[in-house]
Amino acid sequence: MGVLMPHTGQVLVFDADDTLWENNVLFERVIHDYLNWLRHPTLDQAQLRAVLDDVQRANAVTHGYGSRMLLRSLGDCVEKLCGRPATAQELSEIEELAAVLVGYRVELIADVAETLSVLSGRHTLLMLTKGNREEQQRKIDGSQLAHHFKAIDIVDEKDAATYRSFVAEHGLTPATSWMIGNSPKSDILPARAAGMNAVFIPNDHTWVLEHSELDPADDAVLRLRTFRELLDHF
Structure with missing residues (x-):
């Protein structure tokens, strides 16, 4: 045009x-730290990101968008990869990784x-x-x-x-x-x-x-x- x-x-x-x-750049920083934290024995970061994207895609339909959906998805991704719910310790560590999304300027x-x-x-x-x-x-x-x-x-x-x-x-x-x-x-x-x-x-x-x-x-x-x-x- x-x-x-x-x-x-x-x-x-x-x-x-x-x-x-700017908004998603903060989410990407959290995801980058999360993928490093996962340390999966067989999947590389690109493969882990693909799993997380699928989890977020599904969660967006039922839980909407924003930091709460991302936090839920990070926990759900652990469950999908490990075949068990995330432990209380893992959820606590995930919350620490995502703390930057709360109250940012x-x-x-x-x-x-x-x-x-x-x-x-x-x-x-x-x-x-x-x-x-x-x-x-x-x-x-x-x-x-x-x-x-x-x-x-x-x-x-x-x-x-x-x-x-x-x-x-x-x-x-x-x-x-x-x-x-x-x-x-x-x-x-x-x-x-x-x-x-x-x-x-x-x-x-x-x-x-x-x-x-x-x-x-x-x-x-x-x-x-x-x-x-x-x-x-x-």
Whole structure:
């Protein structure tokens, strides 16, 4: 898609984790330490990570997203690999490995605050984020970005049905609404399925389970390298 001339009157819907602030990089640090801690006798780290990804994929369906789901998955992975429940000692050690996820300071991605400040004067900004409500709200509060958004929705899942409900609830016109995020699976593809436009801003630390292929011929998906580039298009 070519460069759009900035103009007012559109609705920009923003993802939060790994779009506005760094998130998964912390989870990856915990997983890295966990895989070293496992010290499995026959499986290498890539094989162990594949098992953990499968456990997380299943747990996300029934337990949602966020640090609690990861902590549960780390324990479940021990059980799957050892054929027995994790011991109290093992669970305690896992909690120590994951302690960094509790109460960490929100780290905004470069130029986010300044860019949102400008965009909020041109367009209507909304936030749509998924995960544990308490955990997501804590990050939103810590980011000090909430004042830029007309509304903030925290949902359990971000699929096409979620976006259709979001469009209806907020009275959006899909043709002039844009979903902006780093996840092809949760931000771009389901928004497009609901008729919205989308802006893909990749993050090197995007969770592997959020990866998916985008259609290179879809001219309703704008691909940017940095968050600040939004100002050149909106």
